[in-house]
Amino acid sequence: xxxxxxxxxxxxxxxxxxxxxxxxxxxxxxxxIYESSFYLKRTKLRAHPDKFFDFYRMSINSFDELHNxxxxxxxxxxxxxxxxxxxEEKLTVTLRFLATGKNFEELHFEYLMGSRTxxxxxxxxxxxxxxxxxxxxxxxxxxKERWLEIAENYYRRTNFPNCVGSVDGxxxxxxxxxxxxxxxxxxxxxxxxxxxxxVDSDYRFIAVDVGAYGRxxxxxxxxxxxxxxxxxxxxxxxxxxxxxxxxxxxxLPFVFLGDEAFPLNxxxxxxxxxxxxxxxxxxxxxxxxxxxxxxxxxxxxxSNKWRIFHTSMTIPPEFAVLVTKTACVLHNFxxxxxxxxxxxxxTHYFEDIPYRSPQHRSTNRxxxxxxxxxxxxxxxxxxxxxxxxxxxNNLQE
Numbered sequence: 001x002x003x004x005x006x007x008x009x010x011x012x013x014x015x016x017x018x019x020x021x022x023x024x025x026x027x028x029x030x031x032x033i034y035e036s037s038f039y040l041k042r043t044k045l046r047a048h049p050d051k052f053f054d055f056y057r058m059s060i061n062s063f064d065e066l067h068n069x070x071x072x073x074x075x076x077x078x079x080x081x082x083x084x085x086x087x088e089e090k091l092t093v094t095l096r097f098l099a100t101g102k103n104f105e106e107l108h109f110e111y112l113m114g115s116r117t118x119x120x121x122x123x124x125x126x127x128x129x130x131x132x133x134x135x136x137x138x139x140x141x142x143x144k145e146r147w148l149e150i151a152e153n154y155y156r157r158t159n160f161p162n163c164v165g166s167v168d169g170x171x172x173x174x175x176x177x178x179x180x181x182x183x184x185x186x187x188x189x190x191x192x193x194x195x196x197x198x199v200d201s202d203y204r205f206i207a208v209d210v211g212a213y214g215r216x217x218x219x220x221x222x223x224x225x226x227x228x229x230x231x232x233x234x235x236x237x238x239x240x241x242x243x244x245x246x247x248x249x250x251x252l253p254f255v256f257l258g259d260e261a262f263p264l265n266x267x268x269x270x271x272x273x274x275x276x277x278x279x280x281x282x283x284x285x286x287x288x289x290x291x292x293x294x295x296x297x298x299x300x301x302x303s304n305k306w307r308i309f310h311t312s313m314t315i316p317p318e319f320a321v322l323v324t325k326t327a328c329v330l331h332n333f334x335x336x337x338x339x340x341x342x343x344x345x346x347t348h349y350f351e352d353i354p355y356r357s358p359q360h361r362s363t364n365r366x367x368x369x370x371x372x373x374x375x376x377x378x379x380x381x382x383x384x385x386x387x388x389x390x391x392x393n394n395l396q397e
């Protein structure tokens with residue numbers, strides 16, 4: 001038999017083995033406008049605002065504002081072959097993906113559209129939300145007045161003066177990405193990308209960085225982040241140093257708060273090392289830890305409202321980055337309009353980034369500023385009564 005004949009037979013066998021597409025549109029999906037969850041519930045939910053909030057994780061007014069903001073980016077033309085998806089339907093599918101953590105196959109059965117269509121809808125809608133609302137809801141302050149407002153609110157809420165934000169990082173769990181090697185495999189032995197966030201006193205994200213490899217440390221990510229670089233280079237337009245409340249002492253700069261993993265410098269405070277703590281340093285660590293709870297609280301609200309973070313994401317890393325950034329923008333959007341429910345702050349499902357000995361050095365100026373804060377917290381002008389609680393002090397030994 002000639003080679004050409006063998007090739008022809010092999011080609012025919014390959015064609016025969018190929019699975020034929022049985023339907024252009026699956027019969028189940030043709031019933032979408034009659035039987036899908038969106039069309040069955042849209043009117044009924046609007047008649048019950050509390051149930052609407054539980055379902056969409058936001059009020060009716062907030063949903064409508066969000067929809068109106070992105071509608072033009074989601075509109076598609078009908079064709080002779082099929083009707084385009086309703087823009088409100090696209091937003092609903094996306095919010096339910098974020099709110100429940102259901103995979104695309106599960107949403108396919110709920111909304112009667114193909115799994116690939118669900119994936120495309122979520123990606124398209126998340127992109128629209130990020131492009132439209134990130135500049136409105138999560139733009140870092142550009143004026144000194146705005147930084148001062150954050151600092152005043154921070155002091156009122158936490159009793160930590162001259163503080164303009166708390167910083168922390170969390171792992172976003174992934175199912176093992178294809179062809180990623182060990183890049184996304186972290187020190188806690190699962191795959192992840194890192195969410196690094198700066199949070200204000202109202203539990204809103206000032207800025208986020210998402211997408212660093214799970215094996216990277218907080219400090220390395222922060223130093224390579226555009227926001228971190230601007231802080232180090234003094235390009236955030238922060239207010240000039242001023243004396244701490246109720247004193248006429250030497251002015252101290254405005255600072256961000258972080259844990260042991262971050263650098264200590266003029267505008268960034270972290271705890272004293274835990275070995276050989278005296279009372280003054282122990283109280284400083286307590287006051288800093290107490291003030292940093294706002295960032296933990298923000299992560300708690302985020303993960304309990306958008307339960308996609310309760311499980312490992314079954315999507316590629318770059319898609320997970322988009323989903324995470326979108327959830328952070330929605331967090332700010334809803335927080336500003338609808339507030340939050342207390343139960344949303346009780347727990348969160350993120351993994352902390354394990355502390356590893358940093359490769360950077362603390363500056364002498366940073367050490368002096370930290371000492372000045374620590375001394376202030378021991379004076380009548382800066383102390384709070386319960387900082388001397390024996391239980392609090394024993395916890396840090």
